[in-house]
Amino acid sequence: MPAPKQILEFVDTNADAFIKRLAEAVAIPSISGEIERRPDVVKMAHWLDAQLKKYGVETKLVPLGKHVMDGTELELPPAVLGKIGKDPKKKTVLIYGHYDVQPASKSDGWNTEPFELHVHPTNGQLIGRGSTDDKGPVLGWLNILQAHQEAQLELPVNLQFCFEGMEESGSEGLEDLIVKEAAPAGYFEGVDCVCISDNYWLNMRTPGLTYGLRGLAYFKLTVKGPARDLHSGSFGRMVHEPMTDLIALMSKLVDSQGNILVPGVQDLVSVCDDKERALYDSLDYSIQDVEDAVGASIALSSDKATVLMGRMREPSLSLHGIEGAFYGPGAKTVIPAKVSGKFSIRLVPPQTPDTVGDLVVKYVEEEFKKLGSKNTLEVENLHGGKPWVADHEHWNYEAAIRATEAVYGKKPDLFREGGSIPVTLVFAESLGKNVVLLPMGRGDDGAHSTNEKLDRSNYIEGTKLLGTYLYEIAAQA
Amino acid sequence: MPAPKQILEFVDTNADAFIKRLAEAVAIPSISGEIERRPDVVKMAHWLDAQLKKYGVETKLVPLGKHVMDGTELELPPAVLGKIGKDPKKKTVLIYGHYDVQPASKSDGWNTEPFELHVHPTNGQLIGRGSTDDKGPVLGWLNILQAHQEAQLELPVNLQFCFEGMEESGSEGLEDLIVKEAAPAGYFEGVDCVCISDNYWLNMRTPGLTYGLRGLAYFKLTVKGPARDLHSGSFGRMVHEPMTDLIALMSKLVDSQGNILVPGVQDLVSVCDDKERALYDSLDYSIQDVEDAVGASIALSSDKATVLMGRMREPSLSLHGIEGAFYGPGAKTVIPAKVSGKFSIRLVPPQTPDTVGDLVVKYVEEEFKKLGSKNTLEVENLHGGKPWVADHEHWNYEAAIRATEAVYGKKPDLFREGGSIPVTLVFAESLGKNVVLLPMGRGDDGAHSTNEKLDRSNYIEGTKLLGTYLYEIAAQA
Ligand SMILES: [Zn+2]
Ligand SMILES: [Zn+2]
Ligand SMILES: [Zn+2]
Ligand SMILES: [Zn+2]
Numbered sequence: 027m028p029a030p031k032q033i034l035e036f037v038d039t040n041a042d043a044f045i046k047r048l049a050e051a052v053a054i055p056s057i058s059g060e061i062e063r064r065p066d067v068v069k070m071a072h073w074l075d076a077q078l079k080k081y082g083v084e085t086k087l088v089p090l091g092k093h094v095m096d097g098t099e100l101e102l103p104p105a106v107l108g109k110i111g112k113d114p115k116k117k118t119v120l121i122y123g124h125y126d127v128q129p130a131s132k133s134d135g136w137n138t139e140p141f142e143l144h145v146h147p148t149n150g151q152l153i154g155r156g157s158t159d160d161k162g163p164v165l166g167w168l169n170i171l172q173a174h175q176e177a178q179l180e181l182p183v184n185l186q187f188c189f190e191g192m193e194e195s196g197s198e199g200l201e202d203l204i205v206k207e208a209a210p211a212g213y214f215e216g217v218d219c220v221c222i223s224d225n226y227w228l229n230m231r232t233p234g235l236t237y238g239l240r241g242l243a244y245f246k247l248t249v250k251g252p253a254r255d256l257h258s259g260s261f262g263r264m265v266h267e268p269m270t271d272l273i274a275l276m277s278k279l280v281d282s283q284g285n286i287l288v289p290g291v292q293d294l295v296s297v298c299d300d301k302e303r304a305l306y307d308s309l310d311y312s313i314q315d316v317e318d319a320v321g322a323s324i325a326l327s328s329d330k331a332t333v334l335m336g337r338m339r340e341p342s343l344s345l346h347g348i349e350g351a352f353y354g355p356g357a358k359t360v361i362p363a364k365v366s367g368k369f370s371i372r373l374v375p376p377q378t379p380d381t382v383g384d385l386v387v388k389y390v391e392e393e394f395k396k397l398g399s400k401n402t403l404e405v406e407n408l409h410g411g412k413p414w415v416a417d418h419e420h421w422n423y424e425a426a427i428r429a430t431e432a433v434y435g436k437k438p439d440l441f442r443e444g445g446s447i448p449v450t451l452v453f454a455e456s457l458g459k460n461v462v463l464l465p466m467g468r469g470d471d472g473a474h475s476t477n478e479k480l481d482r483s484n485y486i487e488g489t490k491l492l493g494t495y496l497y498e499i500a501a502q503a
Numbered sequence: 504m505p506a507p508k509q510i511l512e513f514v515d516t517n518a519d520a521f522i523k524r525l526a527e528a529v530a531i532p533s534i535s536g537e538i539e540r541r542p543d544v545v546k547m548a549h550w551l552d553a554q555l556k557k558y559g560v561e562t563k564l565v566p567l568g569k570h571v572m573d574g575t576e577l578e579l580p581p582a583v584l585g586k587i588g589k590d591p592k593k594k595t596v597l598i599y600g601h602y603d604v605q606p607a608s609k610s611d612g613w614n615t616e617p618f619e620l621h622v623h624p625t626n627g628q629l630i631g632r633g634s635t636d637d638k639g640p641v642l643g644w645l646n647i648l649q650a651h652q653e654a655q656l657e658l659p660v661n662l663q664f665c666f667e668g669m670e671e672s673g674s675e676g677l678e679d680l681i682v683k684e685a686a687p688a689g690y691f692e693g694v695d696c697v698c699i700s701d702n703y704w705l706n707m708r709t710p711g712l713t714y715g716l717r718g719l720a721y722f723k724l725t726v727k728g729p730a731r732d733l734h735s736g737s738f739g740r741m742v743h744e745p746m747t748d749l750i751a752l753m754s755k756l757v758d759s760q761g762n763i764l765v766p767g768v769q770d771l772v773s774v775c776d777d778k779e780r781a782l783y784d785s786l787d788y789s790i791q792d793v794e795d796a797v798g799a800s801i802a803l804s805s806d807k808a809t810v811l812m813g814r815m816r817e818p819s820l821s822l823h824g825i826e827g828a829f830y831g832p833g834a835k836t837v838i839p840a841k842v843s844g845k846f847s848i849r850l851v852p853p854q855t856p857d858t859v860g861d862l863v864v865k866y867v868e869e870e871f872k873k874l875g876s877k878n879t880l881e882v883e884n885l886h887g888g889k890p891w892v893a894d895h896e897h898w899n900y901e902a903a904i905r906a907t908e909a910v911y912g913k914k915p916d917l918f919r920e921g922g923s924i925p926v927t928l929v930f931a932e933s934l935g936k937n938v939v940l941l942p943m944g945r946g947d948d949g950a951h952s953t954n955e956k957l958d959r960s961n962y963i964e965g966t967k968l969l970g971t972y973l974y975e976i977a978a979q980a
Contacts, residue, residue, distance in 0.1 A: 240736065244834045253798025257951070259717065259922020262819030262849045263761045264793050264810050265801045269822040270757050277754030280747050282874040284740045316741050321730025324742045324877040333741050342739030344838050345746040349831065352824030352845060357721045357885055359847055361821050368829060370836055372739045397759040400801040408834050445736020474734075 027182075027501035028432040029494040036173040037493070041486050044169050045152060047077075048485065049143035051125075051161045052154040058103065058126035058195040061095055067103040067191045070125045074164070074189060075106050081171035083108040083187065090192075090199030102199045103191030107213055110171070111184035117499050118184040120217040120457075122449060123164040123224060124193030127156035128474045135476040150482035158480040159473035163223035163466040163488070164189060170493040182500035186217060193224075193449070201452050208456035219422040219499070220453045220461040223492065228439050229469045232310040233430045233491075235423060236463035238338065238442030239450055241373035241413035243382045246349075247275055247390060248366040251401040256361040266399045268365045269351055275403075276367045278393050280343040284326050284336060286371070290385045291341060294377045298335060306331035306338070309439045319469070337444035341382075342372045372444060379410025414451040414461075415442065422460040425498035429464075432498075433491045464495060504659075504978035505909045506971040513650040514970070518963045521646050522629060524554075525962065526620035528602075528638045529631040535580065535603035535672040538572055544580040544668045547602045551641070551666060552583050558648035560585040560664065567669075567676030579676045580668030584690055587648070588661035594976050595661040597694040597934075599926060600641035600701060601670030604633035605951045612953040627959035635957040636950035640700035640943040640965070641666060647970040659977035663694060670701070670926070678929050685933035696899040697930045697938040698972065700965075705916050706946045709787040710907045710968075712900065713940035715815065715919030716927055718850035718890035720859045723826075724752055724867060725843040728878040733838040743876045745842045746828055752880075753844045755870050757820040761803050761813060763848070767862045768818060771854045775812060783808035783815070786916045796946070814921035818859075819849045849921060856887025891928045891938075892919065899937040902975035906941075909975075910968045941972060 028034075037044070056070035057063040071087060078085050090102040103126065111118075130140035138144040143154040152162070167187070174181055192198045207213035227234045249268040256265070280286055311334055313325050325333050336342065349366040352358045371382055387405045394403045416423070418440055430438040447463070454461045466488035472478045505511075514521075533547035534540040548564060555562050567579040580603065588595075607617035615621040620631040629639070644664070651658050669675045684690035704711045726745040733742070757763055788811055790802050802810050813819065826843040829835045848859055864882045871880045893900070895917055907915040924940070931938045943965035949955045 240739075242736075242836070244836070246834075251797075251799055251801050256797060257922065258819065258821040258823075258847060258849060259719075259920070261793075261797060261814070262821050262921055263803065263813035263817050264921075265797055265799075265803060266759060267761075267821055269824070270761075271759050273750055273753045273822055274759060276750045282743060282748050282751060282876045284744075284747075316738075320728075320733060320738060320742055322728055322742075322877075324728050326740065326742060336740035337738070340740050342735065344735040344739050344744055344836065345750055345828075346735075346835055346837055347746070347829030347839065348825055351822075351830070353826055353828070353830035355826060357723075357845065357847070358823055359719070359721070359821065360823055362824065368834065370735060370834070372735060399759040400799075443736070444739055444741075445734065 027497045029490065029497045030179065032177045032179065033173045033493050034490055036177055037169060037486060037489050044165065044485065044489065045145065045482070047168065048152060048157065048162060048165050051165060052143040052156050053141055055141045056126045056191065057129050058192050059129055061098050061100065064100055064103070067126050071104050071106055071191055074125050077168050078106070078108045078187065081168065081175050083110045083171065088203060090203065093198050105200060105203055106187065106189040108187035109185070111181050113184060116183050117218045118186060118216045119496065119499055120186045120188060120214060120220045120453070121167055122188050122220065122222045122453065123167070124160045124190050125164060126191040126194050127159065127161070128194050130155040137477055151479040152482055152485060153477055153479045155478055157478055158467035158471040159478065160193070160224045162480040162485050166223065166466055166485070166489040166492045169489040173493065182497045186214060197449055200449060204449070204452050205456045214457060217457055217459060219459050220457065221464055221495065222447065222450060222461060223464050223466050224447060225443060225463045225465040226471055226473070227465055227468045228309060228311055228441055229315055232436060232439050233434045234439040234441055234465060235426050235430070236443050236465065237418040237423065237440060238415035239413060239446045240444050241377065241379065241411045242370055242446055243373060243379040243386070243410040244370040244408040245386055246366050246368055246406040246408055247272060248364065248404040248406070249401050250364045252363045255363045258359045258361050261361060266401045267361050268401050269362055271394065271397055271399045271401050272348065272365045272367050274397055275390055275393055276345055276369065279345065279369060284342060286341060286343045288386050288389045291371065291377070291382055294381065295341060295374055298339065303331055305440065306334045309334060309441055338442035339374055341374055341377060342444070343369060345369045373413045375413050375415050378412050379407065383407035383410070411446050411448045412451055414454060416454065416461055420460040421502045422462045422499070425502060426462045426464050426495055428498045429491055429494035432494050433487055464491070466491070504974045506967065506974045507656065509654045509656065510650045510970050511967055513654055514646060514963060514966050521642065521962065521966065522622065522959070524645065525629060525634065525639060525642050528642060529620040529633050530618055532618045533603045533668065534606050535669050536606055538575050538577065541577055541580070544603050548581050548583055548668055551602050554645050555583070555585045555664065558645065558652050560587045560648065565680060567680065570675050582677060582680055583664065583666040585664035586662070588658050590661060593660050594695045595663060595693045596973065596976055597663045597665060597691060597697045597930070598644055599665050599697065599699045599930065600644070601637045601667050602641060603668040603671050604636065604638070605671050607632040614954055628956040629959055629962060630954055630956045632955055634955055635944035635948040636955065637670070637701045639957040639962050643700065643943055643962070643966040643969045646966040650970065659974045663691060674926055677926060681929050682933045691934060694934055694936060696936050696976070697934065698941055699924065699927060699938060700941050700943050700969065701924060702920060702940045702942040703948055703950070704942055704945045705786060705788055705918055706792055709913060709916050710911045711916040711918055711942060712903050712907070713920050713942065714895040714900065714917060715892035716890060716923050717921050718854065718856065718888045719847055719923055720850060720856040720863070720887040721847040721885040722863055723843050723845055723883040723885055724749060725841065725881040725883070726878050727841045729840045732840045735836045735838050738838060743878045744838050745878050746839055748871065748874055748876045748878050749825065749842045749844050751874055752867055752870055753822055753846065756822065756846060761819065763818060763820045765863050765866045768848065768854070768859055771858065772818060772851055775816065780808055782917065783811045786811060786918055815919035816851055818851055818854060819921070820846060822846045850890045852890050852892050855889050856884065860884035860887070888923050888925045889928055891931060893931065893938055897937040898979045899939045899976070902979060903939045903941050903972055905975045906968055906971035909971050910964055941968070943968070
C-alpha cells in the first residue's frame, strides 16, 4: 500500500517550502559539543516542539538534568517527546532523531557559511551543517505530518517521537529516559516498532537499509617507567624505556592485513556461509567506491565482498595514537616517562565489550610479562557498546523495503554498518521491538565533515519514503 | 706543578665576590631559544666581553649572520673571541664555553625565581638558570683571570677564548667560524690543546673527566595511507591503516632489553676487552645512582659496568613518539591518515650517521615490504653528529687529572658521556688537537631542569681546578 497520491503530490508541490523550513532549522547552530552554543540547542528544541504542535502532535519537553562539559556544569538540552494518534487498531511506530549537530565554522574549510543553508545552483545540493545529520531526516517527518494535516488525511499509524539534542555528544541522559519510558506504563507503551533515520546509503546510487551496527571496546595501555621524562643522551641503554615496551605491545594487536592478533577475539565471530556472502556480493558497491571515499588505493582486498564484510560483519582493531610521547614536528630526543597507547576494537555479535575486554586484558598482560621489562603496565578497558543486529526479515523491514521500492523503483541494499549508533541498541533492548535504520541521505553526504550536504532529491524523495513507509507498516497490520 | 698559593688563596678570599658575579650573569636571561630574549643574549655577550677586557684579554665580537626562528629572522648573537698572552715558549690553551641558557620560568616548577641566583641558606647551593650550564664554568675562567691580575702574576700559558651564545639552540653559525679560524693563519693559530667545561661529574661525590661523547642519528618514518583521517567505524578493516604499519616497523627497531635490532648496527661496535671493562668497574657509580637519577628501579641490568657501558660505549635506540596520530587525553576513534614515527640512535665509534643511516633505511624499507601494505613509506635520516673519543693518555688529560688530584685529593673518574656536545668534534677535527672536557658541576645539577644549581664548593673548588689545570699544562711543556 503506497502512500496516497495526494500526499506524494503535496510533497512535490511544497518542496521549496520544505527546503525553506530546512534552512530555518540549519540557521539555529545547535552544536551540543560547545558550551556557548547550548542556548541554541535549547532554542532548537523549542523550534522543533512548536513545529510538532502545529501539526497536531501532543508533545512534552523532558529535562534530562545537568552534566559537566570542559569543567562547566550545564543543563542538558531536553528530550522532545511526542504522540499523535491513539487508534488501537493501528500499529504504533516510534520515531527517533536528533536535533543537535556537529561543530562547524567557515574557517574549517567550508565553501559557504555552515549555518546558512546553501542551495547549490546547478546540482541542487542542500549544503549546511545538519542538513543530512540529522535535521533533514527529522524535518522529513514534519513534512509528512504537514502533508496529512493539509490534505486532511488521517495518518495510517499512530506515531510517537523521541528527539534528542545530545546525540553528537554521547547522548547523555537519554538512555535512562528510554529505559524508564519503555517500561510498562511508560510513555512508549504500545510501541510496535522503531524507525531511526540517522544513517546513509552505502553509495551515491542505490537506497539502502541498515540492519546491523558494530559495537566498540576502547582500550588504553599505560606503560610507566622513570619518574620524569629522560634525555636519551643521558639514559639511552641504561634503563627500560616505556615507549619500547608500549610499541612492542601495540605491534602484537593487529597485523597490516587487518587481522586481530588477540587470541579468541576472532573465534567469537561466526563463519560467513554462502547465503550470507551472497548478500554482500549483491550490494551495489565496488572497491573503487571505498578507494574513492578514502582517496587512496589501499583496500585490504581486491574482493568486494571481503572488503564489505570487513566493515560489516568482522571486528576491526585500530591503533589511534599515543598519549605522553613526543608528538610535535621536529626532532626531540626525549625518553618519555609515561606513555598510553589508545586502540579500539569494533565488535560484531556475539562479541561484547566485556568478553572481548577480558581477552584483551589477559593477552596484553601476558605479552608484557614476556618482555621482561621493569616498567609497569596498566590496561584499561575504557568504555564501549555492544553490537546490534536486527532481524531483517521482520515486517518492519518488509515495510521499509517496499517503501523504498515504491519511491525509488529499486530494491534497497540491505547492509550492516561499521560504526555504532548506541541509542539503537537501547531501543531494541528496552522495548524488545524491531528497529529499522531507514536512511534519507547518500554515502557521500559528509555528515561530520566540512560542506555537509543533503541532495535535494534525497530530501524530497526521502520525505516520500518516510511517508510511504508508514503506509506499508499499516498494510501489514 | 700546582697553582701558586696566592692564586688559591685569592679564590677562597674572593668567593663571595665570585658568587656575586655569578648572580649578575644569571640575572641576564640569555635564553637563545626564545625570540623575545635575543636582546638579553646579546646583552650577555657584551657583559662577558667587558669582563674579559677588564682582565686584560684582547677580544672581538664576531657576528655570525642571521637565522630564522619560529618564522622570524633574527641576528645571531656574536661569538666572543679573546686572547691573552703571546709567549712562544708557553703552551696555548683554547677555552670554549657558552653564555646562553635554556628557557626557564618560575611556573615550570622552580622553587625560586630562575633568573635571581638563590644561595641556599643551609647547603650552599647556587640555584638559578645557567648556574651550572654554562655560566658557572665560564665565570670560573674570569675568576682565574682576575686572580692573576690582582696577584700581579703572569698566566702560566697563553689563553684563547671562544664563547658562543647559541649552544642551547644548535650552535648555529659556530662551526663555520671554528673551521675558518682553525685554518692556517686563522685566529686559533698556535693552539696546542682545547679545554671545554660544559659537562658534569658522573655522580655527586667524585670529580670526573670526559673523554668521549656519543653521536646521534635521528630518523623519521612516515607512513601515508588515506587522503584524510578516517573514522574507524566507517573504514576499520576495509583499508590498510598507517598506524598499524608504523607500529609494526617501530617494534622491529629495539627490544625491551635495549638491544638494537637493525642488522649491522651493533656489529660496528668493538667488543669490550678486560682492560676496558676494568675502567667501567673502577668508576664511582652504582645501580642505585642511575635508579635515583631516574626515580625508578628500571636499570637494564644489575651489573654496574654493563649499565655504564650501555650509556658510554654502546649505541642506544630510543623511540621518541609519533607525529600525526591521536595524542590527547580521552578516547578518539580516528584512523590517522599520515603518521611519522621519530626515533634516534646514539652512536659510538666507528659508527657515523651515514653508516648507521644506510643500515636503518635499508632495513626499514625491507621490513615494510614484508608487511604487504598498500600504504607508502618514507624514511628520513634527519640529522646527526659523529661520536667523539679522545686519547685520554694525552698530556692534556694528564694535566687535567693531576689538577683534579691536587684540588680534590682524589683521582677523577675517567668516563665517556652518552650525549653529544657537537662543538667538541668540530674543535678536535678542525684543529687536529686534543680536547679535554673538564667539568665543574656535579651529576645532579639538573642543567636543563627546574631548580638548576651549582654547589658552592664546585664553583669555588672548580675555579681552583681550572687555574691548576693551566699550571699542570705548563708543567708538561
Ligand atoms: Zn546523526
Ligand atoms: Zn552525527
Ligand atoms: Zn651547556
Ligand atoms: Zn645545556
